[in-house]
Amino acid sequence: MPDCSDLSLGQCRPSPRSVRILWALLAVLIAAAPARAIAESAAAPPEIANEDWGKKNNFPMTKAAKESNPAGASKDLLINGAKFYVDRMTIPENQAALVTKTDQYFNNYIYGPGTSKAAEAILHQATIDRCKELLERNPPHPPVVTVNLVGVLSRLVAAKPNLTKGTPAVPLVATADPLIAVLDSAVLPVETKIRAAKALGTIGLNAVNGVPGGDLAITKRDAIVGALVRGLKSKAAEGMTVGPCWYREALVEAIGSCDLPMTLAGGSDPIDALMDRMVDRKENTKVRAAAVRATSQLSLNGSFNVPLIVHETAIVAFHLGHEYNTTLPAKRSGAFKWSAAYLYFSFKPENPQTALAPKLWGFLQVSQRPGLAAQKPLVDAAYAACKPILTTLLNPANPAVVPVVDLNTALEWLEKNAPANRKVTAKSPAIPDPKTRGAYETGPPAANVPATPAAGPMAAQQAGGG
Structure with a gap:
């Protein structure tokens, strides 16, 4: 499978390290953009010719940002300053150091020492408005500009992180509309859409009720999830090359982060979109595993067909083990471990705090949700069937094969526990029977894959224990 490795496994994404990794990964796509997307000659021209405005207005803008209630000329100066600092990103000479130049704007002005809350609000809105215009x-502008x-937009926050409490920054919900527009755009490249999907997922994950500017009302959450579902159906998400695979992974992760399995109108589109990715054997396995983990983060209740969800989860684990065994060692990428980690964390999340109320992430906690107490034995049995496959794949020693006995054990469980009800909700389309669609069939082993597994400790502790 293509190695669609991306950010980190941390739940309060994006961490500083994950942001750096994301820029590096997107840079790979950006470097290839002329061959895939819009030729530079067809891109929008720079918005300004030089940086003279900044040199002339640095001190006056700093002074205006410290005013308790900027108005008149001071307010105009802040608005023009926001426009300037966004526009300078379009100058070709700046594009090798856009992150550094963006840091200057954030650290010196928006969140600079002494910047008043009123000035911050003015800079927030002016920055959003100008980014929206340029996007x-x-x-469009070149990919390096649109990604940045x-x-x-993703760096604008309603409240800064609390390092003492270990809580992440509260995202600024006003950025959601221009980010949704990026997903819906017919002209922006896939690397820009990946970044927007990640940002929308962060809004869904870290928005906090009662925080001014960071309170994600249910209507806005519904609009975000609707855009993410549309993104999965869009042309930009089609194909098995790295870009579309990363995009689909970002989209399903974001749906899970938003925790809205049904639409406000009562439609089942969000969870159906995740199940579509999960059960499609032609889908990249890492995307399938990401869809499983996203589903495990949703607030399910007795109206959802949990037996079907965990059965399809076990099928993905079964397929992952066989795909590993039928892939030549030289061709095995880090995506196998990422996929195994996603599936393991679908039962036991990597951050134990998220397994507790109110989140209750992970299928092993599903019995604590309304109407699902009776599902505990089934979920525990599914975990027992999947765990040997997943811990083998998470072994740092890179096992030669997943033991056939473990695959057979999983298959036996699957054959005995296929639910008759094939709809994940009453409104969902039926998922074909696993035997009918060939879900239990496997390919022949690769010619030079060893027949016996390599010795070495399991990696259960690495993935969170037992």
């Missing part, structure tokens, strides 16, 4: 250009414009 709507057609033809989305990066600017």
Whole structure:
């Protein structure tokens, strides 16, 4: 499978390290953009010719940002300053150091020492407005610019992180609309859409009720999830190359982060979209595993067909083990371990705090949700069937094969526990029977894959224990 490795496994994404990794990964796509997307000659031109405005207005803008209630000329200066610092990203000479130049804007002005809350609010809105304008250009600016414009939006916060309590920054929900527009755009490249999907997922994950500017109302959450579902059906998400695979992974992760399995109108589109990715054997296995983990983070209740969900989860684990065994050692990428980790964390999340109320992430906690207490024995049995496969794949020693006995044990459980009800909700389309669609069939082993597993300790502790 393509190695669609991305950020980190941390739940309060994005961490500083994960942001650096994301920029590096997106840089790979950006470097290839002329061959895939819009030729530089067809891109939007720079918005400004030089940086003279910044040199002239640095001190006056700093002074205006410290005013308790900027108005008149001071307010205009802040708005023009926001426009300037966003526009300078479009200058070709700046594009090798956009993150550094963006840091200057954030650290010196938006969240600079002495910046008042009123000035911060003015800079927030002016920055959002200008990023939105530039992201709507057609033809668009080069990918390096559009990715960083989305990066600017994703860095605007309603409340800073609390390092003492270990809580992440509260994202600024006003950025959601321009980010949704990025997903819906017909002209922006896939690397820009990946960054926007990640940012929307962070809004869904870290928005906090009662925080001014960071309170994600249910209507906005519904709009975000709707855009993510549309993204999975879009042309940009089609194909098995690295870009579309990363995009689909980002989209399903974000749906899980938003925790809205049904739409406000009562439709089943969000959870159906995750199940579609989960059961499609032609899908990249890491994307399938990400869809499983996203589903394990949703607030399910007795109206959802949990037996079907965990059965399809076990099928993905079964397929992952066989895919590993039928892939030549030289061709095995880090995506196998990422996929195994996603599936393991679907039962036992990597951050134990998220397994507790109110989140209750992970299928092993599903029996604590309304109407699902009776599902505990089935979920525990599914975990027992999947765990040997997943801990083998998480072994740092890179096992030669997943033991056939473990695959057979999982298969036996699958054959005995296929639910008759094939709809995940009453409104969902039926998922074909696993035997009918060939879900239990496996390919022949690769010619030079060893027949016996390599010795070595299991990696259960690495993945969170037992």
